[in-house]
Amino acid sequence: MSGYITITQADIELAAANGITAAQLRGRVYNNGWSPAEAATRPVRPKHDRRKWVELAAQHGIKANTLYHRLSEGWEPERAATQPLVRPEEMQVLARAAAQANRRRESP
Structure with a gap:
């Protein structure tokens, strides 16, 4: 065979x-x-019309690729289209603050 x-x-x-x-x-x-x-x-999955979300994302400065990635990660469409991006420099500030908070929790 x-x-x-x-x-x-x-x-x-x-x-x-x-x-x-x-x-x-x-x-x-x-x-x-x-x-x-x-x-x-097995049923065919319905296609989703995401044009309104792409337009909303563009109004919030979010590129379509970012929107699609967020949706593939399980984000709700409205959140994916409206939540602001975190810029690298902002991420550094957030990471430093989290590290300091962890150090304070770990110190006796």
Whole structure:
């Protein structure tokens, strides 16, 4: 046995009945390594229209890439689009303050 997975016409028909195109089915099986049954039945994730969040982020000086990264990290969209960036020099100040606070807690 070669280990090659074949997508059957029945798989394609099952996928179509579940709103999955043949191209999506092939990508799921051959690129993602899913079984044909899983690829044909697992629902397609809805696409999110993030244009309003990109626009809001731009109004707050936040680039789209930063917004997308924050969203991928699990941030809520409003927070990701509005929370100001922490600049490197600000981060140094925050880090120093945290280090001083830790030293005070550790000293007898």
